[in-house]
Amino acid sequence: MIEMKEIVKHYGKGDNVTEALKGISLRIENGEFTAITGHSGCGKSTLLNILGGMDRQTKGEYFCDGEDVSGMSERELAKFRNSHIGFVFQAFHLAGELTAAENVALPLGYAGVGAKERKERAKVLLDRVGLAEKYKAYPAKLSGGEMQRVAIARALANHPRILLADEPTGNLDHENGEKIMALLRELNKEGMTVVMVTHDLELAAMADRCIHMADGSIIAQKN
Amino acid sequence: MKYSISRILHNLFHNRLLYLFVLASFAIGSGLFIICMNFRSTGERLLEEAKIESSQGLIKIQWYFNGEFDVMTNPEEAEKERNEYPIPYDAYLKLVSNPQYTEDLDILYALNSGVTIWESENLLDFDLYFMNDQLFAHLYDTDRQEGKAYLGEAAYEALLYVGEGIKNGKEFKPWNDVMLYIDGDRLIIQDKSYPYEVIMPKDPDVVVLPVVAAFLTEEELSGELMDNYRMDDAVVLPVEDVFKPAGFPLLMNNLFLRYRNANWSEDTAAQVVKELNKINPKSSFTIENRYLELKGDMEDYSYDMDRWMLIAISILFLSGVGCIGTMYLTLEKRRHFMAVSVACGSTLKRIAAETTAELFLVLAAGGLTGILLLPLLRKLIIYWDWEKLYVSAGGIGIVAAAAVAFSLISTFLGLHAARLKDVAAVLKEE
Structure with missing residues (x-):
């Protein structure tokens, strides 16, 4: 379970301070599929980054399954990201010089998993996302949809409890976007907590809950 | 640790051309530098030995005649004049x-x-x-x-x-x-x-x-x-x-x-x-002494070796600049990947350590290559006949320190240029 209390995030110093988040409080239950919507600059990506341990709040508390994430050191935070969180980005962010399998295995390496087990796990994950035959392919040889599926497989590498997706279909055509959404729904049905940031209200409607943000605050929540 | 090693080896392979340039320039620079330092330590040692020898042995006074009569045109007068002094x-x-x-x-x-x-x-x-x-x-x-x-x-x-x-x-x-x-x-x-x-x-x-x-x-x-x-x-x-x-x-x-x-x-x-x-x-008296002769020779040789030392330092400096440039290029290319690595469970400190180690391995290989090149470099730049050059540990130490310094500085500057402080912002970029 994710619990956030009065999360505030400031950028800048002195007279040039920007308030990205203004006292966000929310609670996401295990296995929920939550969409966060809002116009550009409303703070939704900032909220996602704090959820994923990629950024730290200026004030407030953040608990994940009872663990105080806000009090973690850099090393503990890295371990938290590695074991609890799976990230999916709009721009995919695959390493061009690594094969699909090597990209998938990246979080496994940081978890200390051995080379043989990394290879085997990567195969299983690529099969899970329907790309078993693309095991040795480089990202340059993959379509947008395939690259995003590889990114999802990478996000699943260490069996995370939470999948965070930031505009996962933003760079995809409609057909590939639907495939990705279908995959996310499937993962959610299997028990994964999914938090997705999107500006697409149609996609947001597919989630269990939709949180609407504006100017750093939650202005509406809809189930 | 094992994964870090595999990442480092992977990066070394994928940037091999750039790193080959860095390795070659560092090898030549460090080889020349060590030769010049070896020259100094050998010279100092030989001078010390000659000094001890001189202090224990006889110093002979040589004299040369500055007379008026030329031995070829007037040998008798020249001989007489010479013998008078x-x-x-x-x-x-x-x-x-x-x-x-x-x-x-x-x-x-x-x-x-x-x-x-x-x-x-x-x-x-x-x-x-x-x-x-x-x-x-x-x-x-x-x-x-x-x-x-x-x-x-x-x-x-x-x-x-x-x-x-x-x-x-x-x-x-x-x-x-x-x-x-x-x-x-x-x-x-x-x-x-x-x-x-x-x-x-x-x-x-x-x-x-x-x-x-x-x-x-x-x-x-x-x-x-x-x-x-x-x-x-x-x-x-x-x-x-x-x-x-x-x-x-x-x-x-x-x-x-x-x-x-x-x-x-x-x-x-x-x-x-x-x-x-x-x-x-009418006579010119000089001291015939191994220490002074050697000292005179050293002064002559030093002119050449100072020049080679300048060349060595210049090449090492260029090598350092090459390191910075290489790190700038490679880390700029790896920017998004490094941000994703952080998202997947790495830290900026770990990335910095891996990158520093990566460059240090290249420079260490360059330094070792420079040491292997010493016999060849010696043939090329040393024209006098010393039996051997004594190894200057200081020279090797300075080269090793340079390798460490270049690695650290280049990584620091490269990461700074890659603007990885805000990892989340990097991941937001297309």
């Missing part, structure tokens, strides 16, 4: 009376002439030496007794024969107006009488008095001719009793210096030379 007895007296010199130096001095006595068809030759106490002690390894004459074994036999011959009425004619013979326990020479002792140099290898050897060529010093210059025929008298045998315009002579203690300073010996040059303005 060695280191005369007066010059020696001036030196030994100056405590500025005698405090640090032993001044070893002798004058030498040949004397012949003619008996019927026989010629008896003697080497007459007027020797000071220091040179006597150096040659015979014993102190001289005041007022005593010392005879070589052959000289003793010959003088005994002359003495007995005179008693028995034989006629002997001195060739140089110098009559000498043994009468009982005394050596009679001219109008003086000396107690005497038969003595030979302690060191059997010393067969030629340095004062004689100074005038001999290498050929004359070798083989059969050495027998002509043994101390067997020596008649050694105190230097204060010096006189010139008839037929000799002057006496052969030479002067040696020896430092009394380990605080060797070339200045005192140089002062002596300056004094001699003042006394004999």
Whole structure:
């Protein structure tokens, strides 16, 4: 379970301070599929980054399954990201010089998993996302949809409890976007907590809950 | 740790062309640098050895004649002029009376002439030496007794024969107006009488008095001719009793210096030379000394090696710039990947450590290559013939420190340029 209390995030110093988040409080239950919507600059990506341990709040508390994430050191935070969180980005962010399998295995390496087990796990994950035959392919040889599926497989590498997706279909055509959404729904049905940031209200409607943000605050929540 | 190693090796392979340039430039720069440092440490060591040797051995004073007569056009006058300006007895007296010199130096001095006595068809030759106490002690390894004459074994036999011959009425004619013979326990020479002792140099290898050897060529010093210059025929008298045998315009002579203690300073010996040059303005006196010769050579060699050192430092500097450029290019390319790595569970510190290690491996390989290139570089840049170059640990240490510094600085600047501080913002970029 994710619990956030009065999360505030400031950028800048002195007279040039920007308030990205203004006292966000929310609670996401295990296995929920939550969409966060809002116009550009409303703070939704900032909220996602704090959820994923990629950024730290200026004030407030953040608990994940009872663990105080806000009090973690850099090393503990890295371990938290590695074991609890799976990230999916709009721009995919695959390493061009690594094969699909090597990209998938990246979080496994940081978890200390051995080379043989990394290879085997990567195969299983690529099969899970329907790309078993693309095991040795480089990202340059993959379509947008395939690259995003590889990114999802990478996000699943260490069996995370939470999948965070930031505009996962933003760079995809409609057909590939639907495939990705279908995959996310499937993962959610299997028990994964999914938090997705999107500006697409149609996609947001597919989630269990939709949180609407504006100017750093939650202005509406809809189930 | 294992995964970090595999990441480092992967990155090394994928950036091999850039890293090859860095490796090559660092190899050449470090090889040249180590050679130059080895030159310095070898030179210092050789100078130290020469200094010790010089402080223990004799320093010979060489002289060169600056006369008016050319030996080719007027050889007789040139020879006469040359012979008028060695280191005369007066010059020696001036030196030994100056405590500025005698405090640090032993001044070893002798004058030498040949004397012949003619008996019927026989010629008896003697080497007459007027020797000071220091040179006597150096040659015979014993102190001289005041007022005593010392005879070589052959000289003793010959003088005994002359003495007995005179008693028995034989006629002997001195060739140089110098009559000498043994009468009982005394050596009679001219109008003086000396107690005497038969003595030979302690060191059997010393067969030629340095004062004689100074005038001999290498050929004359070798083989059969050495027998002509043994101390067997020596008649050694105190230097204060010096006189010139008839037929000799002057006496052969030479002067040696020896430092009394380990605080060797070339200045005192140089002062002596300056004094001699003042006394004999037609001669140029110099010190023949291995330390000073080596020092002079080192100064000549140093000019070249300073130039090579400058080249080495320039190449190392360029190599450092190459490291920064390489890191800038590679980390800029890896920017998004590094941000994703952080998202997947790495940290900026770990990424920085891996990157530093990656570059350090390249530079370490370059340094090792530079060390392997040392024999080739030595052939290319060193033209004089030293037996070997002593390894300067300092040179290798500096190169290693440079490798560490280049790695750290380049990684720091590269990561700074990659703007990875806000990882989340990087991941937001397309």
